[in-house]
Amino acid sequence: EKGGFDHFMLKEIFEQPRSIADSMRGRVQAQEGLLQLGGLRDYLDKLAKSKRIVIIGCGTSWHAGLVAEYIFEELARIPVEVEYASEFRYRNPIIKEGDIVIAISQSGETADTLAAIELAKSKGATIFGVCNVVGSSIARATHAGAFTHAGPEIGVASTKAFTAQVTVLTLMALAAAHRKGTLSESLFRQLLTELESIPAKVEQVLQAADKIKEIAYIFTYARNFIYLGRGLNFPVALEGALKLKEISYIHAEGYPAAEMKHGPIALIDEDMPVVVIATQDSSYEKVVSNIQEVKARKGRVIAIVTEGDSHLPGLVDFTIEIPRVHEILVPLVSVVPLQLLSYYIAVMRGRNVDQPRNLAKSVTVE
Ligand code: M6R
Numbered sequence: 001e002k003g004g005f006d007h008f009m010l011k012e013i014f015e016q017p018r019s020i021a022d023s024m025r026g027r028v029q030a031q032e033g034l035l036q037l038g039g040l041r042d043y044l045d046k047l048a049k050s051k052r053i054v055i056i057g058c059g060t061s062w063h064a065g066l067v068a069e070y071i072f073e074e075l076a077r078i079p080v081e082v083e084y085a086s087e088f089r090y091r092n093p094i095i096k097e098g099d100i101v102i103a104i105s106q107s108g109e110t111a112d113t114l115a116a117i118e119l120a121k122s123k124g125a126t127i128f129g130v131c132n133v134v135g136s137s138i139a140r141a142t143h144a145g146a147f148t149h150a151g152p153e154i155g156v157a158s159t160k161a162f163t164a165q166v167t168v169l170t171l172m173a174l175a176a177a178h179r180k181g182t183l184s185e186s187l188f189r190q191l192l193t194e195l196e197s198i199p200a201k202v203e204q205v206l207q208a209a210d211k212i213k214e215i216a217y218i219f220t221y222a223r224n225f226i227y228l229g230r231g232l233n234f235p236v237a238l239e240g241a242l243k244l245k246e247i248s249y250i251h252a253e254g255y256p257a258a259e260m261k262h263g264p265i266a267l268i269d270e271d272m273p274v275v276v277i278a279t280q281d282s283s284y285e286k287v288v289s290n291i292q293e294v295k296a297r298k299g300r301v302i303a304i305v306t307e308g309d310s311h312l313p314g315l316v317d318f319t320i321e322i323p324r325v326h327e328i329l330v331p332l333v334s335v336v337p338l339q340l341l342s343y344y345i346a347v348m349r350g351r352n353v354d355q356p357r358n359l360a361k362s363v364t365v366e
Contacts, residue, residue: 007353009155009247013339014206017199019160020332022149023167030192033185035175043144046126047172048179050100053078054093054125056085056116057104058363060158060242064130064165065104066235067331071170074328075177085116086366097124104169105129106153106161107362108136115366117141130168132161146172155354156361157247159339162239163202163332170195170329194326198333201323205336208320212337215302215318216344222273225252226264226299227338229277230287236277236331240338247356248346257283257290268297275341276316277334280306281327291315302341304334 005011027036040047047053053072055065062084069080083093085103089112095101101120105113108131117127117138129145131138132153139145148164174191177183219225225244229237238254245252255264257276268274274294278287292315294301301316306324313319320337346353 006347007155007343009157009159009343009353012153012155012160013336013343015151016160016163016336017203017206019150019164020167020202021199022151023164024171024195025149027171028192028195030189030196033189033192035171035178035192037146037171037175039146040128040144040172040175043126043128044175044179047100047128048076048176050078051098053080053100053102054088054095054120055080055082055102055104056088056113058085058110058112060162060239061104061106061110061113061165063235063239063242064162064169065102066238067166067232068102068169068173070232071173071328072176075173075183076180077182078176085110085112089116089119093119095120095123095125099125100128101125102128102130102169102172103138103142104165105136105138106132106148106150106158106165108133108138109362109364110138111364111366114138114141128172130165130172132164154361156356156359157243157342157353162335166331167195167198191326191328194329198325198329201325201333202336204323205333208337209340212320212340213344215320216341217348219273220345220348222250222271224267224272225250226267226272226274227252227254228257228260228274228287228290229254230257230283231281232327232331233277233279233334236335236338237275239335240275240342243339243342244345246359247342247353248349248351249356250345257287260290260293265293265297268294268299270298270300272299273302274299275302275304275338277304278312279304279322279330279334280309280324281330288312288315304337
């Protein structure tokens with residue numbers, strides 16, 4: 001059942017090339033410049049014309065929402081707010097008719113997310129779902145949506161569901177932007193083509209598993225971790241920290257890299273591992289300065305870098321290379337080494353990786 005892997009989590013991490021491809025299958029035909037999302041057909045106009053989108057979710061699904069915020073705003077120029085479902089539902093949120101709510105949930109059974117949907121619906125919003133489980137309560141409660149085709153996710157730590165969510169949300173943003181006319185035909189086609197290449201690029205990252213395992217070994221007994229990223233890699237930093245804490249029980253925090261100097265930098269010393277997602281995109285130079293600030297205080301830096309980066313290996317303690325991808329799509333690839341890092345650290349600490357203490361796969365109570 002674990003397909004030769006020691007844990008479901010590892011199996012699911014390695015399934016990502018397929019689950020990402022499955023989430024695009026029948027939807028993307030890059031060569032023809034076609035993108036079709038059946039479950040959105042009657043609602044695409046409404047999405048494209050909306051003045052405001054509110055995205056709700058919990059945990060990893062909330063992180064996928066943060067990634068989607070950048071993509072929707074960048075491509076479709078629609079203002080997006082991302083909310084924890086549990087906060088949204090208890091604070092008399094301002095929702096008007098015409099507002100779009102996108103609810104993200106792997107299980108489709110998260111109590112807070114379901115209740116937030118019912119509240120938004122009662123205020124006249126149109127609800128889109130991004131769920132992995134067909135027939136789930138959340139899938140049934142939404143007006144429209146697009147399923148992630150990640151397949152069953154058994155490990156409590158969400159991995160392939162996250163990349164499938166980001167894939168589907170990217171398709172939704174592309175479809176809305178294309179319909180709205182805020183995205184040039186050439187960039188639309190380029191992004192579809194790049195999307196089709198993502199499974200192979202994720203495969204390439206998976207081949208670095210042994211190197212990541214060696215790095216994990218070195219940091220097995222760290223007591224704290226900091227994760228930093230900017231732009232689209234900021235939510236990836238949050239996701240990396242969540243993965244580590246939930247399965248290894250090591251305290252970890254994710255921050256936008258520039259926030260360091262507003263407090264967390266006080267934590268940096270030679271015992272503090274700092275994982276920095278430092279891919280070569282529009283914020284690269286800024287991230288490099290943030291790395292220098294950490295190194296000046298003797299922090300130990302593990303950097304996720306774009307392959308061929310010749311500068312960072314001389315500056316940091318360890319590098320993990322990932323293939324070059326369009327900036328909009330980078331989270332799909334940059335999250336993978338962080339999943340593996342937390343997996344190996346948790347295994348080396350003897351944790352119950354698939355069923356961490358105090359956690360359930362779906363949180364059906366508030
Ligand atoms: O099923 P959902 O996507 O609604 O679940 C949301 C969270 O409970 C879930 O992502 C949780 O944070 C995971 N254990 C993270 O790995």
